[in-house]
Amino acid sequence: MTWAEVVRAGAARATWLDTLRRDGPFHVATLLDNTAEHVLWLGGAALAGAVIVGGNPTHRGPDLARDLAHTRCQLLVTDSAHVGLVDGLDLGQPIGVGSPENPRILVVDAPGYAEALSPFSQAAISPFAETEPSDPRHTRVKPNDLGYLIFTSGTSGAPKACRCTQGRLAFVGAVLADRYKLGGDDCCYVAMPLFHSNALMAGWAPALAAGATVALPTGGKFSASGFLADVRRHRVTYFNYVGKPLAYILATPAKPDDAENPLQNVFGNEASQQDVARFAERFGCSVADNYGSTEGGLALSRTADTPPSALGPAPPDLVIVNVDSGEECPPAIFDSDGRIANADEAIGEMVSTTGGAGFEGYWENQAAESARVRDGRYWTGDLGYKDEAGFVYFAGRADDWLRVDGENFAAAPLARLLERHPDVVLAAVYAVADPVVGDQVMAALQLRPESQFDPEGFAKFLLEQTDLGTKWAPRFVRVSESLPITATSKVLVRSLRSDAWHCDDPVYWRRRGRGDDEDEPYRPMTENDVGDLDRRLANRRNS
Secondary structure, three states: OOHHHHHHHHHHHHHHHHHHOOOOOOEEEEEOOOOHHHHHHHHHHHHHOOEEEEOOOOOOHHHHHHHHHHOOOOEEEEOOOOHHHOEOOEOOOOOOEEOOOOOOEEEOOOOOHHHHHHHHOOOOOHHHHOOOOOOHHHOOOOOOOEEEEEEOOOOOOOOOEEEEEHHHHHHHHHHHHHHOOOOOOOEEEOOOOOOOHHHHHHHHHHHHHHOOEEEOOHHHOOOOOOHHHHHHHHOOOEEEEEOOHHHHHHOOOOOOOOOOOOOOEEEEEOOOHHHHHHHHHHHOOEEEEOEOOOOOOOOEOOOOOOOOOOOEEOOOOEEEEOOOOOOEOOOOOEOOOOOEOOHHHHOEEEEEOOOOOOOOOEOOOHHHHHHHEEOOEEEEEEEEEEOOOOEEEEEEEOOOEEEEOOEEEEHHHHHHHHOOOOOEEEEEEEEEEOOOOOEEEEEEEEEOOOOOOOHHHHHHHHHHOOOOOOOOOOOEEEEEOOOOEOOOOOEOHHHHHHHOOOOOOOEEEOOOOOOOOOOOOOEEOOHHHHHHHHHHHHHHHHO
16 A cells, blocks of 8 residues: 555544544554554544554453453454454443444454445545644644553553553654664564554654555564565565564574565564574674663663663663662672672662653553652663663563572573573563572573473583572473463563462472582472472461
């Protein structure tokens, strides 16, 4: 489709929306994969001044109903592949109970959809571009108008609906388009789910700002095995990501001609330093991994002199704060092996002293807003530390602290270390209760295809890592064919933590410690092991 066709299709949907509008917040939910209809409804809602609520198709039952009822959606736009997810659910008024026959639910591939849309196919674009005093529905959309409600990923808690104005989306899109010099000859591959901020702000918006081509993934969803074929087919020059897509793509079999492709720039966040370097080399492109969140309260970008494992230099408004004392943490001190010698003192929450100027609040969630912005500061909920040169390092979510034998440390550095193992695609690290006191370390590993977990080899690998902290070695290792992830490819740590060793995946364990003389090898946990451990934990809770 040309851009002119996209705008005309958006105007048709905007005019249709006007006829369906009711009193109250003009919120329209989308529950779709990355399809053409999804993009066209983004445009239609923007022209009509409606707010798009990104429905997450990985949510189910009460969680999905809560999302749509909480945001008071007037309409739901979905397709036959997803409409069954809301069948029988109370989605709140005015949608009510979901069903394919519900007139407040538009099923884009159902019989009758095209017929219902056809009367508006010749809708004029001009009413949406100019102010019409006689019809307030057609008032030009302003930068501070709410345009999107975007749910957080929910990796560590219940998702919250972040407010995003049309102005914020336009600003971010223009910045990225300028940074990468995008233009009409470029093609942006928008494979991350369009209900999430990364796809909207780092994929759709820059393409829109630059007039670049948008390519959607074959089948409507990101596919590691289909990635390179799509890049070549559509002559993709720019790709955005969030979470672990680079790791999944790198896990596909390498071929000698992988670098023979048009891809130039890759922009995203949460990839490991190893994956960034390997991806750039294998596919012959530039990869920029940055720090940012759906809320937009703080952003960090790497510079040429940024150390490999750092996020970038700290901006003037960023401080690392001890969550207990409220005082700024001192810089991290590293020993000769690169380990942090003062983790207890140096690691704290990353906080913006300017109150997170990009944060526009949550939809009807004052408690969450107050927790995020307090005392004039924006609290990210993420742990980090700074070195003496002022570079910032990510240490995990605020609840990713572990305390083993009286020593505190963060999960993220250990997860990055485990992902160095040649057989590991993804690693997650989290605390499980110790039967006596404090925590023990549990790691969940997703191995590369055709790889098998080697208990002795894994223990040897740990001993070879000179920067492995003395209390870091996992006591429990869960080996999974695929780790639970969100729709944005972030590992769902809270689910793993809740499971602990009660799961269908094989779990290996050993005594704490890391010396050859005192360590037994990792061995499979048996039902007797699980029962004994559960009884000891129950005794701890009851004592």
